Amino acid sequence: MSHTVTDDRQQQTHTPVALIGLAWTLVGVPLAYGLYNTVKAASALFSG
Known part of the structure; x- marks a missing residue:
């Protein structure tokens, strides 16, 4: 019979x-900048 010993203690x-x-x-800063430019470009496409 094989026994496996496991260590339940984990280093936090x-x-x-x-x-x-x-x-x-x-x-977040580049993401916000990219989203701002995307919304600005998209609004230019959909506004007459």
Whole structure:
């Protein structure tokens, strides 16, 4: 009979809040800029 030993303890990591905020900013600012330009271009197409 084979027995597998599992370790239920997992090492928890802590990500600093500032790093999460920086990552969201680096992604969110270009995303918002792109969405703004897309909406602006689309509104020019659909407005007479």
